[in-house]
Amino acid sequence: EAAVTQSPRNKVAVTGGKVTLSCNQTNNHNNMYWYRQDTGHGLRLIHYSYGAGSTEKGDIPDGYKASRPSQENFSLILELATPSQTSVYFCASGDAYWGGAHEQYFGPGTRLTVL
Amino acid sequence: GDSVTQTEGQVALSEEDFLTIHCNYSASGYPALFWYVQYPGEGPQFLFRASRDKEKGSSRGFEATYDKGTTSFHLRKASVQESDSAVYYCALGDQGGRALIFGTGTTVSVSP
Numbered sequence: 301e302a303a304v305t306q307s308p309r310n311k312v313a314v315t316g317g318k319v320t321l322s323c324n325q326t327n328n329h330n331n332m333y334w335y336r337q338d339t340g341h342g343l344r345l346i347h348y349s350y351g352a353g354s355t356e357k358g359d360i361p362d363g364y365k366a367s368r369p370s371q372e373n374f375s376l377i378l379e380l381a382t383p384s385q386t387s388v389y390f391c392a393s394g395d396a397y398w399g400g401a402h403e404q405y406f407g408p409g410t411r412l413t414v415l
Numbered sequence: 416g417d418s419v420t421q422t423e424g425q426v427a428l429s430e431e432d433f434l435t436i437h438c439n440y441s442a443s444g445y446p447a448l449f450w451y452v453q454y455p456g457e458g459p460q461f462l463f464r465a466s467r468d469k470e471k472g473s474s475r476g477f478e479a480t481y482d483k484g485t486t487s488f489h490l491r492k493a494s495v496q497e498s499d500s501a502v503y504y505c506a507l508g509d510q511g512g513r514a515l516i517f518g519t520g521t522t523v524s525v526s527p
Contacts (some may be wrong), residue, residue: 304458313498333514335517342517342518342519342520343459343504343515343517345472345514345515345516348514349511353471358514358515390458390459392458402508403461403464403516404461404515405461406458406459407458408456408457409458411458
């Protein structure tokens, strides 16, 4: 059973449009994360959350918002999509242990194209 | 800030070759270090981690040893198979327990 699922798996959006990427996890993890993956950059952290109701900015939050309405769900919102946001987006869940030594479990990704 | 450097962007091997991917990190203290593998069309999968100097992590025939002196966590496998073709990411755990910091990834292609 896939523990982290994402929807949609593929999305084509127009510049200036609103895009919402959804993530659901059944790991019962407190922490959830949104990354984007681009050639030459690896995985970069956009937003993360420590639990329901909390969202925190990651390393590249500009142009993105996040929402964590429940333990299981974490959304990434692009209010005004731009072509530079064309990328593959990954959601992950995990729990932080002492010293920050935590594993994360990733979803299958969403390929977003902004025209 | 903390960072991870993977030297090789792409590695091409034949089956039964020895694989080495170099990973060096920059961080204070003893951050946890990780290796992830990503197959085409999938999200990254956790391979293993190490948290202390000289600790060895291993999984599926892959291994790496935490070396504080050289700030390294190089991935090795003695005999690769075509099924090992994937992208490999080295990562370190943010000291504040916030998230993982990933390297840029190494694409490994193994031909039969």
